[in-house]
Amino acid sequence: MKKFCFLVVLILLVALFCANGIAVAETSDNYRNTKAYELTKEICAYPRKAGIDKDGAVQTYLINKFNEALGKDVAVKQTFTYGNSAEYCNVVAKIDRSSVSDKQIIIGAHYDSDGEGAADNACGVAALIITMQNFARSANDLPCSVVFVAFDAEELGLLGSREYVSQMSEEQIENTLVMFNMDSIANGDNLYLWCENKRTSLADLIISKTDKIVEKPYAKGTYNLPDFYGYGYSETPQNTDQTPFRLAGIPTALFFSGTYSAEPWSYAESSDVNKCVMNTSKDTFENLEKNNGAEFVAKIEATVDAVTSSVLSENFAEVAESQRSQLVNLSVWYNTWWARLIVFGLLIIIVILAVLHYRKLQKQSILGTAEVKANNVFSQPDAEEIFTFKK
Amino acid sequence: MFNKLRANYSLSNVLIRILFVLTFVFCNWQEFLGVVVSMNGVFASGGVAFSGSVKLFLALMSAALLGTILMFVVPLLANLFLNVAKIYSVPRAEYCLLVHLFCSIGFLICGLLNLINLFTPVLLVWGGVIFPFAVAAGCSFAFYKVTAKLYFNDVTVVNYFKYSLIAFAVLAFLLEVL
Numbered sequence: 001m002k003k004f005c006f007l008v009v010l011i012l013l014v015a016l017f018c019a020n021g022i023a024v025a026e027t028s029d030n031y032r033n034t035k036a037y038e039l040t041k042e043i044c045a046y047p048r049k050a051g052i053d054k055d056g057a058v059q060t061y062l063i064n065k066f067n068e069a070l071g072k073d074v075a076v077k078q079t080f081t082y083g084n085s086a087e088y089c090n091v092v093a094k095i096d097r098s099s100v101s102d103k104q105i106i107i108g109a110h111y112d113s114d115g116e117g118a119a120d121n122a123c124g125v126a127a128l129i130i131t132m133q134n135f136a137r138s139a140n141d142l143p144c145s146v147v148f149v150a151f152d153a154e155e156l157g158l159l160g161s162r163e164y165v166s167q168m169s170e171e172q173i174e175n176t177l178v179m180f181n182m183d184s185i186a187n188g189d190n191l192y193l194w195c196e197n198k199r200t201s202l203a204d205l206i207i208s209k210t211d212k213i214v215e216k217p218y219a220k221g222t223y224n225l226p227d228f229y230g231y232g233y234s235e236t237p238q239n240t241d242q243t244p245f246r247l248a249g250i251p252t253a254l255f256f257s258g259t260y261s262a263e264p265w266s267y268a269e270s271s272d273v274n275k276c277v278m279n280t281s282k283d284t285f286e287n288l289e290k291n292n293g294a295e296f297v298a299k300i301e302a303t304v305d306a307v308t309s310s311v312l313s314e315n316f317a318e319v320a321e322s323q324r325s326q327l328v329n330l331s332v333w334y335n336t337w338w339a340r341l342i343v344f345g346l347l348i349i350i351v352i353l354a355v356l357h358y359r360k361l362q363k364q365s366i367l368g369t370a371e372v373k374a375n376n377v378f379s380q381p382d383a384e385e386i387f388t389f390k391k
Numbered sequence: 392m393f394n395k396l397r398a399n400y401s402l403s404n405v406l407i408r409i410l411f412v413l414t415f416v417f418c419n420w421q422e423f424l425g426v427v428v429s430m431n432g433v434f435a436s437g438g439v440a441f442s443g444s445v446k447l448f449l450a451l452m453s454a455a456l457l458g459t460i461l462m463f464v465v466p467l468l469a470n471l472f473l474n475v476a477k478i479y480s481v482p483r484a485e486y487c488l489l490v491h492l493f494c495s496i497g498f499l500i501c502g503l504l505n506l507i508n509l510f511t512p513v514l515l516v517w518g519g520v521i522f523p524f525a526v527a528a529g530c531s532f533a534f535y536k537v538t539a540k541l542y543f544n545d546v547t548v549v550n551y552f553k554y555s556l557i558a559f560a561v562l563a564f565l566l567e568v569l
Contacts, residue, residue, distance in 0.1 A: 266446060343563075347567075376541070
């Protein structure tokens with residue numbers, strides 16, 4: 001009887017294990033049929049070193065994808081040169097809603113990479129294209145125009161986004177409600193949103209749309225050196241394409257993945273060192289899938305959902321309008337020169353007070369006794385020099 | 392304890408120098424970590440990346456190295472000051488030890504204030520400028536009062552005060568304003 005019971009339990013366990021295995025296999029296979037997976041894989045197949053290669057293959061691919069998503073030929077190249085006369089190229093497309101509003105939002109992701117760049121930033125470009133497809137379907141519900149930009153040369157120092165901002169007129173800057181940036185969204189431990197290092201209504205709106213995104217911990221991983229971009233301080237999320245927009249006064253929202261708990265006071269891609277592949281030759285599609293499985297697709301989809309549902313929500317225009325007034329004033333609070341000016345003022349006050357004290361000391365010295373002092377801190381000094389009176 | 396230390400110059404000398412380096416590290420670790428994190432980003436593109444604990448270790452070691460160098464530079468500056476001010480009636484080794492001690496107290500206070508920086512970048516930027524100045528002013532004043540009382544009388548203190556003021560103003564302008 002005991003043997004029989006044992007056999008039954010064993011069979012049940014094996015059956016449960018197989019059923020579970022099948023379920024897991026089905027789940028793990030499902031993500032391969034998603035747009036996010038296919039697009040990321042397709043993008044990774046193109047060499048994407050910054051700059052236009054011989055046939056401009058990746059740029060042509062992006063233009064085709066943009067046009068396909070929007071259903072018409074609207075994608076254009078924004079070419080520019082920099083430094084050694086190498087030619088770079090942003091790819092830009094727009095859903096025009098100027099009949100409804102003068103305002104626009106910009107959604108961007110950089111497509112260049114150091115190596116295969118699956119996590120940084122094929123995933124971001126895949127999210128950009130899927131967001132474009134979603135907005136194209138809901139074009140009539142959009143509260144304003146939407147500009148999509150695939151930036152080039154981010155890895156060389158945000159060249160593409162700097163160029164894009166430099167080409168914007170003051171009116172365009174004024175009319176841009178928000179710039180959304182998607183960079184390295186899929187490989188890290190957590191999916192973060194970063195707006196202002198303080199609570200803002202735009203961040204609250206975006207976070208309310210999904211439970212898969214958390215706001216970057218305020219002021220975590222911030223340092224007062226080195227200040228590369230003129231923020232007055234530095235932190236890792238500054239090193240991507242929303243920075244030129246934010247410095248121009250446009251509210252920004254960055255989606256990125258990583259963790260702030262794995263390293264002391266710092267950002268890391270993951271608590272698993274093997275998953276920290278950003279800007280290395282290990283950032284391949286094979287590793288992305290091996291390390292994350294369905295999770296990387298889920299992060300891409302969560303980013304797309306957050307942007308789509310936020311922009312299409314009823315109060316988006318109102319919230320986005322108010323975001324500009326909630327920006328931390330970079331020219332005052334993040335500008336060290338104001339603080340230095342205050343220090344300079346304090347220094348002058350100290351010097352003036354000290355000069356007055358000096359005159360008082362001078363007067364006292366006229367009637368002074370010039371008493372000899374031979375005080376020492378150390379009662380038994382063993383340094384011969386202490387009693388050596390140099391001339 | 393304090394009296395024992397006063398009776399043992401050599402031990403005090405070693406302890407204060409160690410304190411100087413440690414407090415320098417405590418005061419400046421955030422800046423060094425920031426530089427190491429940024430440098431790590433540059434190295435990562437070349438295939439070399441450091442893990443979190445290594446970054447912190449590198450930052451602390453870099454700070455300790457600079458602190459050690461400063462430990463040797465500070466007495467040179469103090470001697471230069473005394474020579475320029477033509478002050479020869481001061482026991483120089485002891486005076487330099489007091490410089491180290493007051494610098495250490497300043498680094499300690501500044502390090503504690505810098506911990507506030509961890510809460511918001513606004514304090515990081517403004518605090519990064521105002522905290523060091525406020526602490527430097529306070530510690531310089533305390534150092535002047537102590538040394539003036541120890542080594543100078545009501546006649547010689549006038550010259551000492553003048554040169555102390557000039558030294559403070561020049562250093563504060565160079566290090567905190569510019």
